[in-house]
Amino acid sequence: MDSILAGFVRALRAAGAEASTAETIDAARALALVGYADRAGLKAALGLVLAKSEDEKQIHDEVFDLYFGRPPAVATEQAAAPLRTGDAEVDALLALAEPGPGGQGGDALAAALERAATSAGVDEIRFATQTGYYARQTLDALGIAPLEARIAAQRANPEAQAEVQALEAARDQLRRQARAVVQQRYAIFGKPATEAFMTEVVVTRALGRMAPAEMERMKAAVARMARKLAARHARRQRVELRGQLDLRRTMRANAGHDGVPVTLAFKHRRRDKPRIVAVCDVSGSVASHVRFLLLFLYALHDAVGDLRSFAFSNRLQDVAEPLEKLPFDDAMALILKEVGNGSTDYGQAWVDLHDRHWDAIDRRTTVIVLGDGRSNGADPRLDLFAELAGRAKRVVWLCPEAEGRWGMGDSAMLRYRPYCTSMSHCATAADLERTLDEALEAYH
Incomplete structure (x- = not known):
């Protein structure tokens, strides 16, 4: 495959667009038809085959302009006349460094720097602090050593100071251009990698210890994780819809065709559609965990057709309506205000669920309980x-407290555990993702 196109697909993936192998093959076919000369046509063609949603279309357009565009213009010093030294290697560099139209060294310098940057491995840049290092590596790959050697040699010659100044100006121009190329590559490959690293740090950090400055990053990360989770299970459902080949029925259906399988028959196994009931303790420190569980669940609306959400501290309430009708942060603020101020009572929450919402739970339902099981000594x-x-398909309990604290004090976790399909410590967004993945997997 064309290395330029391969690099572009890699840049798209780094930025968050899920360009598949099949789509990349389609992109190569589009490139063969359009070519690189017509940039507008190429952008449109690649956008059609590589972007599957409005979000990915926006990512594609931004990455395309960055990847196929020149680095931002770098100011140059206009020389009175071209300088030549008689040294072929040095003069070749001087020719590249001469200012061209628009204040840059021109197409030849741009092409040379692109090749040098690729040779220097600049696409592996991950942090802005590496810019200086990769700029130096790019200059070395460009072949700046003879120019620097001549500057050093001529600096001791009093009669060559004008030449030294011109050579230094050319060298500085090459340095600026190399740095601009590296900064562009960082924006394409390094910055997304840095963002991915920071996001990974956040999603593995304890939810109860999340700093306010990290909340927006976490919300974006959870939404992205939920979209990927929904897409993964949607693909599994599509694959399973066709079923397995039923050989006996196929042979019977094609008896009149001398056994040639003109018509195929498949075995289909009935699948329950995901149905989830979330029961969340919103008191005290548990509230931060609830926020992200509900954010996850409501971002999974494409994968979970039937979702009911209940919150309690003592009296249990159905909170689906505010979550569906209000912006998420506003809905959570309302839920915490209306539900989260009472003295925690799990027994009363089960009574309310039994008396008012018991029909929400049947053999197709996965019940997810999020709470620490501490009921202030109540039954x-x-x-x-x-x-x-006994009514539910599965009962999954997520506890924000470490297992070593279960059963201590007023904790009823060990008493509830025999009735749960699974009970686990839930501390991070990664724990939530794993739990929801397993919950959806149970319906395949």
Whole structure:
């Protein structure tokens, strides 16, 4: 495959667009038809085959302009006349460094620097602090050593000071241009990698210890994780819809065609559609975990057709309406205000769920409970929780407290555990993603 196109696809993936192998092959075919000369046509053609959504279309357009565009113009010093030294290697560099139209060294310098940057491995840049290093590597690959050697040699000659100044000006111009190329490559490859690294740090950090400055990054990360999770399970559903080949029915259906399988018959296994009921303790420190569980669930609307959400501190309330109708942050603020101020009572929450919403739970339902199981000494109503577990397909309990604290003090976690399909410590967004992935997997 064309190395330029391969680099562009890599840049798209780094920026968050999910360009598949099949789409990359289509992009290569489009490139063969359009070519690089017509940039507008190429941009449109690649956008059609590599961008699957409005978000990806925006990413594609931004990355295309950056990847196929020149680095921002760098100011140059206009020389009175071209300088030549008689040294072929030095003179070749001087010719490249001469200012061209628009204040840059021209197409020849741009092409030479692109080749040098590729040779120097600039696409591997990850942090802005590496810019100086990769600019130096690019200059070395460009062949700046003879120019620097001549500057050093002529500096001791009093009669060559004018030449030295001109050579230094040319060298500085090459340095600026090399740095501009590296900065452009950083914007294409390094910055997205840095963002991905920072996001990975955030999603593995304890939710209860999230700094306010990290909240927006976390919200964006959770939304992106949820989209990928939904897409993954949607693909699995599409693959499973066709079913497995039923050989006996196929042979019977094609008996009149001398056994040639003109018509294929498939075995289909009935699949339940995902149905999730979330029951969330919104008291105290648990609230931060609830925020991201609900954010995850409501970002999974394409994968979860039937979702009910309940919140409680003592009295349980259905909170689906504010989550569906209000901006998420406004909905969470309202839920915490209206539901999160009472004295925690899990037993009363099960009573309210039983008396008012029991029909929300059936054999197709996965119940996800998020809470620490601390009920201030109140009756945990194990009888109702056992009945709930008997009605549901699965009961998954996520606890923000470490397992070593379960059963200590007023914690009823160990008493609830026998009735749960799974019970685990949930500390990070990565834990939430794993749990929801497993919950959806149960429907395949």
